[in-house]
Amino acid sequence: MAKTKTQFICQSCGAVHPRWAGRCDACGAWNTIIEDNPTAGIGGGPVQRAPRKGNPVALVALDGESEEAPRISSRIAELDRVTGGGFVRGSAVLVGGDPGIGKSTLLMQAAAALARQGNRVIYVSGEEAIAQVRLRAKRLGAADTQVLLAAETNVEDILATLSHGARPDLVIIDSIQTLWSDLADSAPGTVTQVRTGVQAMIRFAKQTGAAMVLVGHVTKEGQIAGPRVVEHMVDAVLYFEGERGHHYRILRTVKNRFGATDEIGVFEMGDSGLRQVANPSELFLGERNEKAPGAAVFAGIEGTRPVLVEVQALVAPTSLGTPRRAVVGWDSARLSMVLAVLEAHCGVRLGNHDVYLNIAGGYRISEPAADVAVAAALISSLAGLALPVDCVYFGEISLSGAVRPVAHALQRLREAEKLGFGRAFLPAGSAEIGKRSSAGLNELSGLPDLVAAIAGSKPSSQEGHGAD
Structure with missing residues (x-):
């Protein structure tokens, strides 16, 4: 029987090391390398058990009929352009951007627009209290909508809340770096916790058909913090860009399994939130x-x-x-x-x-x-x-x-x-x-x-x- 190979992963940048060390050679962080079980997590196999005989799956022709992916249109033209026509049911979208760039503002406006159309929208905040979210909604003119709020960071509690009652049409998690699960023995924001939390949210979206929007922090290099495997797991990756000295913001598509990539949506930041710019050339x-x-x-x-x-x-x-x-x-x-x-x-x-x-x-x-x-x-x-x-x-x-x-x-x-x-x-x-x-x-x-x-x-x- 082959010997199980042990690997060590940096909880700050996700770099893999063959042995433990006090300092990560990739990011320079100290005391962030822990032993990782290769038989668990993304790419890992099942727990040690007796092998079973596989069941054959049905093979279908490539030229069969295909249905258009069901979408939820926000009626915000610039946001729908970037997502390819609206949020696809059962998909997971990752939104990244610098702190204070307007990610929460844009998602609150989108949540309010969808709630006005009769959709069940749940906004889960892991960084702000309910009172802070309500103040932002009041400033954006979205306080009169039926958006359901929750302030929670535990993955199991969030999934239990989402499963209770009617199925939500859209779920917003702000942000994935604040999630933590009982299954992972590490601090929130580490590679293991981010990977476990995102995997659980994507599994819920696929099983229930709810559209899942995940907010991610970015590093000083402009990349979404955490392992790059998160970007491979989700269906779409959007980056919110802009300079603090300018009023406009650009929402750019980096990956989209249900639409074109490299699309942009242009918004202008004002006192009452983000206003979409129909003609960015002007x-x-x-x-x-x-x-x-x-x-x-x-x-x-x-x-x-x-x-x-x-x-x-x-x-x-x-x-x-x-x-x-x-x-x-x-x-x-x-x-x-x-x-x-x-x-x-x-x-x-x-x-x-x-x-x-x-x-x-x-x-x-x-x-x-x-x-x-x-x-x-x-x-x-x-x-x-x-x-x-x-x-x-x-x-x-x-x-x-x-x-x-x-x-x-x-x-x-x-x-x-x-x-x-x-x-x-x-x-x-x-x-x-x-x-x-x-x-x-x-x-x-x-x-x-x-x-x-x-x-x-x-x-x-x-x-x-x-x-x-």
Whole structure:
């Protein structure tokens, strides 16, 4: 008989160690490593018992009929967009975000909206007392709804409460880091307790058909605290993002088994709670200075939604031996690549200049289609020339200086036309798009074409002049 292998798990970060140690090598925490039984928990087998003969299961054809997943619509358009049309019955949704970003506010508004439609909603708070939850509901105008409240952290007591009476349509657990179970001998918030509590809540949701929403804390790196296995267990993972200095918040889909990923919902924080923003492009371009150099409008795509956002760049001479490179809202490594391509293939010397790049409104861009917009903003700031106010930019830049096509070009152009932008700089090969769009297209085969177009845009210069 094979010998049972013993492993040790850090209760702070979930790292697995072959032997016990006083300090975790992964996160640096002290006295957090405990012995773990590999035959229990996630991935573990049943308790030692006599083997039994398995029963065959029925095999079905792949092309059989399938039913649409039953959903509960909150009638909050931005929230329904992110979840794929509403909360699916029997599913588990994990919502993460920084402290104070508005997770509890959004979920209380969603609970009130669902309760007004006649759904049975239970809100379980493990961090606040009943009086605190009621004060928030009164401030949000949700105190008149039939949302049922409970302040409890024990998993067994919560499950007994949910099983008593009629089946709930939606259950909100705020938050999973406060749950603790009698089955796990560790403090609340540790890996074992979080894993055990989430597993019990998901099992209840699958058995009863109730939609389960779990709130999770995030670490300083922006990841949901606890083991990553929690994100694999749930059906959808949503991140609530935003800067404390700005009023808007972005709800982003990272995982969704019942809908599209990378969808975003935009909200604006106010005195009476979160207000949904139907057109986020107008929000991000609301305070735009059209005559300032170094500002380019990027036509981006988030999931299925086109979004226009302003890219701001400042290029200033420096006396330091190593110039500064500061980036907010974009990938710093991507900026270094664009700067290298500009210098190697376009002759734009930025080695003795400080470069500051900012995405307006604190918005974060992850797609490489913003390369052309970033390059246009850098060239505009270096030359001191303001870009055309009715022009948008998008395209991916390769290391050879070529501008590569990107997906959903027609959707980007239609969003730009809707907001009054009549011109666009985009990758070459967009003749088919031009037939279906009324915008004036400037196709770029390489980055030198963009440099020449911006350098030749001086009022006293004629079109066609090359860059210096």
